[in-house]
Amino acid sequence: xxxxxxxxxxxxxxxxxxxxxxxxxxxxxxxxxxxxxxxxxxxxxxxxxxxxxxxxxxxxxxxxxxxxxxxxxxxxxxxxxxxxxxxxxxxxxxxxxxxxxxxxxxxxxxxxxxxxxxxxxxxxxxxxxxxxxxxxxxxxxxxxxxxxxxxxxxxxxxxxxxxxxxxxxxxxxxxxxxxxxxxxxxxxxxxxxxxxxxxxxxxxxxxxxxxxxxxxxxxxxxxxxxxxxxxxxxxxxxxxxxxxxxxxxxxxxxxxxxxxxxxxxxxxxxxxxxxxxxxxxxxxxxxxxxxxxxxxxxxxxxxxxxxxxxxxxxxxxxxxxxxxxxxxxxxxxxxxxxxxxxxxxxxxxxxxxxxxxxxxxxxxxxxxxxxxxxxxxxxxxxxxxxxxxxxxxxxxxxxxxxxxxxxxxxxxxxxxxxxxxxxxxxxxxxxxxxxxxxxxxxxxxxxxxxxxxxxxxxxxxxxxxxxxxxxxxxxxxxxxxxxxxxxxxxxxxxxxxxxxxxxxxxxxxxxxxxxxxxxxxxxxxxxxxxxxxxxxxxxxxxxxxxxxxxxxxxxxxxxxxxxxxxxxxxxxxxxxxxxxxxxxxxxxxxxxxxxxxxxxxxxxxxxxxxxxxxxxxxxxxxxxxxxxxxxxxxxxxxxxxxxxxxxxxxxxxxxxxxxxxxxxxxxxxxxxxxxxxxxxxxxxxxxxxxxxxxxxxxxxxxxxxxxxxxxxxxxxxxxxxxxxxxxxxxxxxxxxxxxxxxxxxxxxxxxxxxxxxxxxxxxxxxxxxxxxxxxxxxxxxxxxxxxxxxxxxxx
Numbered sequence: 001x002x003x004x005x006x007x008x009x010x011x012x013x014x015x016x017x018x019x020x021x022x023x024x025x026x027x028x029x030x031x032x033x034x035x036x037x038x039x040x041x042x043x044x045x046x047x048x049x050x051x052x053x054x055x056x057x058x059x060x061x062x063x064x065x066x067x068x069x070x071x072x073x074x075x076x077x078x079x080x081x082x083x084x085x086x087x088x089x090x091x092x093x094x095x096x097x098x099x100x101x102x103x104x105x106x107x108x109x110x111x112x113x114x115x116x117x118x119x120x121x122x123x124x125x126x127x128x129x130x131x132x133x134x135x136x137x138x139x140x141x142x143x144x145x146x147x148x149x150x151x152x153x154x155x156x157x158x159x160x161x162x163x164x165x166x167x168x169x170x171x172x173x174x175x176x177x178x179x180x181x182x183x184x185x186x187x188x189x190x191x192x193x194x195x196x197x198x199x200x201x202x203x204x205x206x207x208x209x210x211x212x213x214x215x216x217x218x219x220x221x222x223x224x225x226x227x228x229x230x231x232x233x234x235x236x237x238x239x240x241x242x243x244x245x246x247x248x249x250x251x252x253x254x255x256x257x258x259x260x261x262x263x264x265x266x267x268x269x270x271x272x273x274x275x276x277x278x279x280x281x282x283x284x285x286x287x288x289x290x291x292x293x294x295x296x297x298x299x300x301x302x303x304x305x306x307x308x309x310x311x312x313x314x315x316x317x318x319x320x321x322x323x324x325x326x327x328x329x330x331x332x333x334x335x336x337x338x339x340x341x342x343x344x345x346x347x348x349x350x351x352x353x354x355x356x357x358x359x360x361x362x363x364x365x366x367x368x369x370x371x372x373x374x375x376x377x378x379x380x381x382x383x384x385x386x387x388x389x390x391x392x393x394x395x396x397x398x399x400x401x402x403x404x405x406x407x408x409x410x411x412x413x414x415x416x417x418x419x420x421x422x423x424x425x426x427x428x429x430x431x432x433x434x435x436x437x438x439x440x441x442x443x444x445x446x447x448x449x450x451x452x453x454x455x456x457x458x459x460x461x462x463x464x465x466x467x468x469x470x471x472x473x474x475x476x477x478x479x480x481x482x483x484x485x486x487x488x489x490x491x492x493x494x495x496x497x498x499x500x501x502x503x504x505x506x507x508x509x510x511x512x513x514x515x516x517x518x519x520x521x522x523x524x525x526x527x528x529x530x531x532x533x534x535x536x537x538x539x540x541x542x543x544x545x546x547x548x549x550x551x552x553x554x555x556x557x558x559x560x561x562x563x564x565x566x567x568x569x570x571x572x573x574x575x576x577x578x579x580x581x582x583x584x585x586x587x588x589x590x591x592x593x594x595x596x597x598x599x600x601x602x603x604x605x606x607x608x609x610x611x612x613x614x615x616x617x618x619x620x621x622x623x624x625x626x627x628x629x630x631x632x633x634x635x636x637x638x639x640x641x642x643x644x645x646x647x648x649x650x651x652x653x654x655x656x657x658x659x660x661x662x663x664x665x666x667x668x669x670x671x672x673x674x675x676x677x678x679x680x681x682x683x684x685x686x687x688x689x690x691x692x693x694x695x696x697x698x699x700x701x702x703x704x705x706x707x708x709x710x711x712x713x714x715x716x717x718x719x720x721x722x723x724x725x726x727x728x729x730x731x732x733x734x735x736x737x738x739x740x741x742x743x744x745x746x747x748x749x750x751x752x753x754x755x756x757x758x759x760x761x762x763x764x765x766x767x768x769x770x771x772x773x774x775x776x777x778x779x780x781x782x783x784x785x786x787x788x789x790x791x792x793x794x795x
Contacts, residue, residue: 018095021062021397021428025091029056029685030457036446038062040095041395043419043429045442047468047475048460049717051452051676051690054432055401059101061088062430063399066099097428099397102384111185112146112306115375116325116368119358119386124351125368129321131344133314138175143314143321145184145306147176177311177321182299186306186369189275191267193247195293199236207235210270211289218261219269225256226263305369322369328762329355330364357389361418362411365505365526365762376711378406378525382415389418394426404435405714408524408743409788412437434717436479440465447475453644453676478718483725483746485775485793490517490732490752496537496706503535504528505766512771513537515706515737517752518728522742522785523769526761529741533708537739544704546712551683551691556587556598560641560679563669563698568661573637577630584637590627592618622680633657641680645669648679668697671730673716673723690715706737713744725750745792748785749774756785 019040026034031053038044046054068085116122126140133143141147151173158166178184193199201207203224206214213220224231228245229238238246249265274290298304305312305322312322316339324332333355339348358364361382366375375383381403388398403419404412416438423429423443433439445468447461460473468476493516501509506528513519521529537543551562560566570581583590591597595615599622614620621628621638628636633656643651645666652663669677672693677686686694692714699707709728713721721744728750731738740747748754754777756770770782778790 020095021097022092022094023057023061023090024093026057026061027089028060029053030453031056031061031089032457034457034459036459036462038428038430038446039444040097040428041423041426042443043423043431043441044444044446045431045433045439046446046448047433047439047717048448048456049450049452049474050673050693050715050720051686052448052450052456052717053458054448056457057446057448058399058430058432059103059401061090062093062096062397063099063101064088065090065093066096066397067101069096070098097395097397098393099399100388101399101401102381102388102403103399103401110373111187111371113372114325114368115366115370115372115383117146118372118383119354121351121354121368122325124347124354125321125324127347128339128344128351129314129316131347132316132339132341133321134316135314137310137314141177142175143177143307143311145178145186145311147174148178148180148183149176149308150174175310177307179299179302179306179308181301182306184306186299186302186304187296188299189271190295190297191270192293192295195289196266196270197235200234202232202234203229204231210293211285222254222256222261222263223266226252226254228263325369326367328364329358329366329368330762332368333359333364353390354386357386360414361385361389362407362414362525362761365760365765376406376530378404381405385418388422395428397428397430398422400429400431400433402433402435402715403431404433404438406525406711406743408522408784409437409745409792410524410784416441434715436718439468439479447471447473449474451676453678455676474719475717481718481746482792482794483749485749485778486752489773489775492517492753496737498532498536501532501536504531505762506531506536507766509536509766509768511755511768513739513755514753516732516735518732518738518740518750519753519755520740520742520748520751521755521757522748523757523765524761524784527757527759527765529757530710531766532755532757533739533741534710537706537708542703542705543708544699544706545708545710546692546696546699547708547710551695555682555684557683558641558680559645559669559674559677559683559694561587562683562694563665565662565665565679568659568665569637569640572657572659572662573630573632576632579630583627583630584623586622590623590637592622592624594618595622597622638680641678643679644675645677645679646675649675665697665701668700669694671700671727672697673720700731705735706739707731709738709740709742711742712740713742713747721746745789748777748789749793754785756783758783758785 021038021040024035034057046058048054064085065088068087071079071082071085074082114122116125126143129143130138130140153169153171155167155169158168160166182188196210197207198209199207208220229242235246245265247265247267249263251262251264254261254263274286275294302308302312307322312320314320319335324335327335333352336348336352336355341348358366363379363382381401400419403415407415412435419429419431420441431438439445442465445461445463445465446459447468448458449456449460450473461468461471461476469479470476492514495512495514498509498511498513509532521533523529534545534547560569566585570584573584574581580589582588586597592615594617595601599615599618599620601613601615618625623638628638630636633651648666649663649670651657652659652666674690674693674697677690683691692712696712712724716724725747728738728740742748751774754770754772754774755768756777757767758765758769759767770777770780770786774789777786778793781787781790
């Protein structure tokens with residue numbers, strides 16, 4: 001019999017004392033010697049205006065150092081294959097645990113990457129079909145659109161000694177599920193030959209209109225000097241054989257000026273060099289060429305399923321793997337629950353859990369065959385969360401970047417519950433967030449500011465939500481802000497008629513989008529907003545679209561280069577000093593020869609972390625010393641690029657430094673709330689919200705009459721939303737029509753007209769729930785949007 005004795009309470013165990021993450025002297029980006037203690041196993045929300053240093057503290061300091069320390073536990077050999085992470089600029093970081101970052105980065109947009117492949121749901125389905133489907137066609141790879149069927153036969157000779165040899169015949173075969181026609185992409189490309197060359201010209205007359213195909217370049221020389229064509233004969237007069245060789249010839253060795261080279265037909269060469277790349281990673285002029293010259297259509301062989309005929313014909317009941325992947329995930333989850341087979345019970349349980357996690361996180365309207373590159377930033381972030389929801393790991397630090405992005409107010413509560421579940425399992429949850437609904441559930445709040453850029457980078461408040469509300473910080477003052485409905489709305493000057501819209505989940509939608517006003521399109525995530533606006537509004541020259549695609553740029557790119565501001569500045573410097581404009585580019589002739597215009601020198605220490613040190617010759621200014629002797633308006637080029645947008649707006653406005661073209665650009669940047677950015681600040685240091693507003697500033701220069709904005713409040717602080725509304729008003733008052741896809745109630749309340757889609761997501765959505773003014777929506781409390789907007793404005 002077990003006996004128990006009463007024990008006196010023991011002293012707290014030493015291991016229980018490590019309940020804080022301590023940060024001392026953080027100076028990453030704009031942080032100013034920040035010191036803070038963050039409680040473990042709690043939900044901490046980081047707030048502050050855009051650019052105040054939230055991401056610098058959470059992602060670039062805490063999460064980055066955790067990842068770096070984990071990488072250091074591997075052998076030096078393995079570290080050579082890992083990303084080299086620099087130690088953040090911080091004096092002390094103590095109490096770190098393993099950090100898992102769930103950010104807004106878009107998933108890779110490779111055509112073979114889908115929601116199913118990104119979450120392992122496809123892998124489990126393939127195993128399921130290889131066990132249960134009939135007719136049986138092979139192992140799981142036979143159901144994969146990423147695996148091609150291969151077969152080979154050959155022989156090899158076995159030497160048995162004493163002059164005895166034996167030849168043995170061997171064969172190899174692998175059954176894959178890839179459609180051979182589209183190679184697993186689901187689409188085939190059709191190239192418009194008139195966009196590739198002018199067939200009235202000969203090869204000697206430089207007929208090509210393809211980027212990079214210039215008359216003196218090697219690509220064109222190989223074609224012209226291959227010996228297959230008469231250089232002076234117009235392309236349209238080629239014989240049938242010549243035309244085939246010109247367009248489709250297989251790779252063939254040729255000798256040009258004594259050099260062995262390979263000639264290949266124009267179409268396969270373009271397919272390999274251009275069409276095999278991710279469209280979003282292309283340079284702008286290459287992307288424009290692809291959009292102009294190539295059309296993508298559904299593969300006629302596999303009907304867009306990416307799968308071979310045997311894979312499509314093997315079924316469980318009446319459902320093939322192609323049918324299963326095309327279902328909405330919530331419908332697929334119901335189908336999987338109906339399967340009962342003892343031999344695969346553990347697999348079914350895991351698959352059910354994964355699919356139910358999709359539904360629970362608000363993504364039940366997606367299908368597994370949805371290309372991952374088409375997901376919004378919010379959808380991509382929630383898809384990444386799937387693998388963590390059922391994880392057995394505890395005492396992990398989860399780091400989230402605005403998880404409420406792309407969520408209707410109705411869906412935010414569901415996301416909040418998931419964050420609380422992760423915390424309640426004993427994890428530390430760090431969230432960068434602007435939405436009051438998510439800030440409200442925090443155990444601990446850290447507010448950074450008071451301003452953005454150089455005016456930020458300090459801790460303004462840390463404590464409870466009630467304490468934040470009572471504080472005099474920018475976030476505290478705006479936490480309970482509520483937009484009021486307009487007393488008077490603008491009258492439409494016309495209408496954009498959409499009839500019978502049925503893209504994606506739209507169900508023969510007929511709607512008139514008013515012009516000359518601020519029209520907001522609302523609805524829960526997956527209700528069909530983007531399908532209606534992006535898919536059905538004609539993309540004419542008068543339409544300017546600012547979507548959620550991220551802007552791309554290296555550490556050499558900055559706001560001046562991205563917006564085109566540097567061009568008029570360089571020309572003005574060149575004209576004032578009588579020299580070439582190229583001297584005033586750190587990426588061209590004016591670059592410091594020691595650091596090649598980077599401003600820093602990167603020292604590669606092989607298996608150890610590369611070290612970046614400020615260039616001693618240029619002092620980080622990036623330009624050659626001789627270039628800095630040229631002045632314009634009393635400043636050299638490095639001093640101009642070190643100006644903030646606000647300073648530059650004044651500098652270029654009048655006097656000897658007056659440059660109207662440059663002033664217009666910096667004025668637009670100030671209008672979108674980026675007055676604190678410096679012109680030469682690397683794009684890699686900008687936050688997500690700053691990048692989107694920079695893109696908006698560029699598009700504002702467009703001559704279009706209709707502006708389409710996709711969630712422009714992404715990354716905006718409560719105080720910045722007011723400035724955005726002022727910008728939208730100025731666009732409309734200048735005669736533009738503005739159509740905004742948005743979830744933020746302040747933007748809804750400020751609208752002249754609202755189109756609400758729903759009532760649900762996926763096949764439960766795709767219908768017009770309400771059309772009218774915000775006041776009418778609140779009065780009718782139509783649908784989920786009406787209820788939440790009424791609660792927001794206090795009606």
